Amino acid sequence: MTMSMNEGYSSRPKFIIDSKRIDNRIKVNIMLKYLFSFSTIFSLLVLGVLLYQVGVDSIGWLDLQFLTSNLSIFPHKAGIYGVILGTVMMMLIVIPVTTVLGVSTAIYLEEYAQKGKLQYLINVNISNLASVPSVIFGLLGLTVFGRLMNLGSSILAGGLTMSLLVLPIVVVAAQEAIRAVPSFLREASYAMGADKWTTVRKVVLPVALPGILTGTILAMSRAIGETAPLVVLGIPTLIMKFPTSVMDNFTALPIQIYYWTLDSVLKPEYANLAAATIVVLLAILFLMNSVAIIIRNKFQQRF
Numbered sequence: 001m002t003m004s005m006n007e008g009y010s011s012r013p014k015f016i017i018d019s020k021r022i023d024n025r026i027k028v029n030i031m032l033k034y035l036f037s038f039s040t041i042f043s044l045l046v047l048g049v050l051l052y053q054v055g056v057d058s059i060g061w062l063d064l065q066f067l068t069s070n071l072s073i074f075p076h077k078a079g080i081y082g083v084i085l086g087t088v089m090m091m092l093i094v095i096p097v098t099t100v101l102g103v104s105t106a107i108y109l110e111e112y113a114q115k116g117k118l119q120y121l122i123n124v125n126i127s128n129l130a131s132v133p134s135v136i137f138g139l140l141g142l143t144v145f146g147r148l149m150n151l152g153s154s155i156l157a158g159g160l161t162m163s164l165l166v167l168p169i170v171v172v173a174a175q176e177a178i179r180a181v182p183s184f185l186r187e188a189s190y191a192m193g194a195d196k197w198t199t200v201r202k203v204v205l206p207v208a209l210p211g212i213l214t215g216t217i218l219a220m221s222r223a224i225g226e227t228a229p230l231v232v233l234g235i236p237t238l239i240m241k242f243p244t245s246v247m248d249n250f251t252a253l254p255i256q257i258y259y260w261t262l263d264s265v266l267k268p269e270y271a272n273l274a275a276a277t278i279v280v281l282l283a284i285l286f287l288m289n290s291v292a293i294i295i296r297n298k299f300q301q302r303f
Contacts (some may be wrong), residue, residue: 051282057275066276071238071251075269080277082242086155086250087224089243093159094166094223099216101163102170106212109171110178111200123175129168137165138232146233153234156246161229166219173215177208210299217292221285227254253281 069079105126113119141161151157181204189199205212235255243250257277264271 054275054278054282057272058279061272062276062279067280070242071256073238075267075273078273080253080256080280082239083251083253083256083277084280086239086243087252089155089246089250090159090162090252091220091224093156093246094162095216095220097160097163098167098170098219098223102167102216102219103174103212105171106174106178107200107205110175111196111204126168126171130172132168133228134165134226135228135232137161138229140164141229142233151247153236153249154247155243155250158230158233158235158250158252159246161233162223162226165226165229166223169219169222170216173219174208174212177211177215178204180211181207210296213299214292214296217288217295221288221292224252224288225254225281225285227258230255231258253277253284257281 066079067084068081069077070082071080072078109119109122113122138161141157141164145151145157145160146153149157151160185203185207186199189203194202230252235251236249239249239251257274260270260274260277264274
């Protein structure tokens with residue numbers, strides 16, 4: 001659409017409608033709409049096929065005996081109780097370490113750090129770390145925790161390595177949640193005589209809590225499903241005894257799925273065991289994501 005104006009300030013502008021250009025935009029919009037719709041439907045179909053195949057392969061293998069038994073070299077006797085226990089103990093390390101460090105870092109960067117090039121550089125590096133391949137964090141964990149601190153392939157080493165992996169995600173999510181808090185709430189708190197920390201603790205954090213918790217739980221969902229860092233760390237695949245402390249060796253659900261998938265070349269029954277373990281892991285991920293949605297909807301406030 002173009003506009004032309006006759007000479008003189010008293011004349012009204014004349015609008016010329018370019019109908020051809022408008023028609024082209026409408027056609028492009030319709031084409032992109034169908035393209036995006038097809039991409040979404042195709043992705044859902046692929047996901048549905050995969051879930052169906054996993055569900056079919058797990059039939060007859062996913063039962064109470066499978067959930068309460070220990071690992072075994074015989075597929076029909078194998079269970080994942082020790083694997084679930086190791087995964088839970090690892091996450092009991094990841095959750096507090098990541099939450100405390102991630103939220104504290106976000107509070108400092110958003111509320112206390114001086115605005116400038118240094119803060120911008122830190123934010124850019126944190127955002128870049130969130131997209132670094134997970135195998136790099138595995139190498140870092142192997143060097144620092146496994147060898148330098150002599151923790152080996154213990155639960156503590158695995159938990160700290162996974163904490164490094166998801167820490168940038170928690171920091172970014174917490175920063176966005178704190179940044180979204182309306183400024184007038186801070187100003188009202190200062191006007192009532194509150195200091196900086198009181199304002200952050202009593203005003204900013206309660207309002208930002210839904211976004212912080214949602215981002216944290218989604219980050220935990222990634223940590224519980226990652227395999228590469230644990231493989232690099234040297235987590236074993238066959239642990240006959242149950243872990244009892246954070247210094248014990250352990251194995252986790254994604255590790256067991258990975259190795260059982262490889263072993264299915266030798267024995268087809270291992271593919272069924274891997275499928276049953278995938279169903280358990282998907283159930284845990286679905287539960288965690290559902291909790292994140294409930295928290296967001298329950299505590300979200302609008303201003």
